[in-house]
Amino acid sequence: MKDAVTLFGDIALSKKTAAAITAMGFEEPSPIQSQTIPLVLAGNDVLGQAQTGTGKTAAFGIPIMERITEAKQIQALVLTPTRELAIQVSEELAKIGKFKRIKTLPIYGGQAIERQIRSLKLGVQVIVGTPGRLLDHIRRHTIKLDNVRILVIDEADEMLDMGFIDDIQSILQHVPSERQTLLFSATMPSEIMALANKYMKDRVTVTISKEQLTVPLIDQIYYETRDKLDGLCRVLDSETVGLVIIFCRTKKGVDDLVASLSTRGYISDGLHGDLSQAQRDRVMKKFRDGKLDILIATDVAARGLDIEHITHVINYDIPQDPESYVHRIGRTGRAGKKGVAMTFIQPREYRQLKLIEKEIRTRILRRQLPSPADILERQSEIIKNQLTQTITRGGLDAYSSIVADLATDYDPIDLAAAALKLFQEGYKEQAVIEKQELQFGNTGAEPGMVRLFINAGRAQRIQPQDIVRTIAEEADIQGSIIGLINIYEKFTFVEVPEGVAERVLSVMNKNTIKGHRVNIEPAKGR
CATH class of the missing domain: 3.30.70.330 (RRM (RNA recognition motif) domain)
Known part of the structure; x- marks a missing residue:
């Protein structure tokens, strides 16, 4: 590769692809990525056995973006069992290929086919689709696969369970025989092996085995919220916490959360792969010495940390696989001491939480976010002490005049309560914050x-x-x-x-x- 000047782990990638995955927050390749990407770049067919959440989308997405060109023709085809996965995979491939001007299009049932046809006419290089809708386009001659160089069959065992194997074989009749084939499956039943034997040439098998997961004896809870920052602040304000580690998925996420918490008065700092060793040592010394209450880190940056007295581990971003979850929460509850692990999820991430629960064989308990009233009750004594100390120190003249002006129209107790609310919650321009809920439209149900x-x-x-x-x-x-x-x-x-x-x-x-x-x-x- 002539323009492969940037390393992703030990893998040489072009500047544009490397820049894209850096922007996505990748710090180093996962096991399946480090094994699969070089094989695909070398032109091998690959049979990969890996569970969901191991990073396999990037394992085939990165080499796809490296190997195809900007020519406006379909050069890569990814088959997925469901429309949800088609959308998810398409979005991730689009991020990987954004600097190379590679157009990725999801094709699935349930969306108007006319809209898909219009997008196809504009020219795309990568199609991610479900078998049924792909066959529909093939029959209509709106998709031609004559120039496909790389074919990916993702979650093949799911395809088998859903009865799509015959459809896949029909689609393969329209793909050139001189192509590269990648097949990924969590399990390898005989039907999947028969498919691999029939359609793959000189394949190399990559197997990512799952380690036995053991979970420390700590309290595990989760909160579901659309505004994770607000939810995190409520929890921090209502819980009795000591040292806290908060995990984010990306380096940018770490920097953004450090900035957001710092402006709200929390003593926090970040740890990620872009820091020099001197910066890393400085942050860790502050954390160990108790000069820092909250350490915000990526998984890679926190690897190998062994710090005593951590009371809470918080997953601000839900981990992508159960192993990461176990490694994260293992930072607390050490030496027989009690620890708490909290995970914040948005509604669309609930399925990933259930996958983690299933793999670790432990129930993660749902908990409601503390309300402002809960926070006020928890902090009432702290607030009383702070008020008493503030009065004792004096220097209130500038504020007393404001209270005096308003006292002619408002009860002094209401003024004091409003000042406390402003101190606790901050000023909000709008009394009602619109919920950004998913709009389902008219489904024929009763109101609500x-x-x-x-x-x-x-x-x-x-x-x-x-x-x-x-x-x-x-x-x-x-x-x-x-x-x-x-x-x-x-x-x-x-x-x-x-x-x-x-x-x-x-x-x-x-x-x-x-x-x-x-x-x-x-x-x-x-």
Whole structure:
């Protein structure tokens, strides 16, 4: 590679790709990336056995962006089992290829096909799609795969479970035989091996084995919120904490959170791969000496840290795999002392939390964020002491005149309470902050509810109690809030409150009900 002048671990990459993955927060390759990327760059077919969350999207995405050109033709095809994964993979590939002007397009059912056709006519180099919709485009002659150089089959065992193997073989008839094939699967059943044997040439197998995960005996809880910074500040204000480590996924995330917390009066500093050894040593000395309450770090920067008396580990960004979660929370609860691990998630991340729970075989308890009233109650004694000391020190003349001016119109107690509220919560321009909730539109449900479609029904012997039990357990909600359920021969409609609908969608899609794997999506309005 002529322009490969930047190293990602030991892997030489072009400047543009290296800049893109640096902007994404990658510090060093994960095991599957370090093994797979050189093989793909060398032109090998690769059969990869790896679980979700090991970084396999970048393992094939980085070499794809290195090997294809800016020519406006489809040069790489990625097959995924679901539209959610197609969107997710497409977004990550777009980030990797953004400086090389590589256009990536997700193709999936449920989106207007005319919109996809318009995007295809503008010219794309990478298609990420589900088998059914891809076949539809192939039959319409709106997608031609004659120039595909790299084919990726992602989560092949999921494809098998969902009955897509025949569709995949049909698609492969339209892809040039002289191509590079990459197949990734968490498990390797005989049908997947048969597919690999038939369509891959001189393949190299990469296996990322999962280590046995053991979790320290510490309290593990999570908070679900759309505004993680606000939620974090509420927790810090209401909890009795000693030394705290907060984990972010990227270097930029660390820097942004340090800035945000510092402006709010928290004594914090950051640790990540861009710091020199001298800077790193300086931050760590402050933390060990107690001159720093909060250390904010990436996984790579925190590797090998052994600090006593850490009371809380906080996952500001949920880790991408269970191993990272265990390594993070293991920083607390040492030498028999009590520790607390907290994780902040947004609704779309609930599925990743359940994956971590499953792998570590430990329940992570849901907890409601403290309210301003909870914080005030917890800190009332602190506030009283601070007020008493402030009065004793004096120097209040400038503020006394403000109070005197307002006291003619307002009760002095209300003025004092307003001053305390301003001190605690800061000034808010708007009394009501609009919620940036996912808009489901008209799904045909009652007001305040969202109607969901599930592709299983009486033919699978599914009953209402099966729906209620599974959703309640998986989404961690009360079964009593689940609304109307209509079960038909091959599909089911169920209504859930709008506030939990995104979480239900996240955790239930590709899940199983009574042993049957299901897809779930918002229903179309009646």
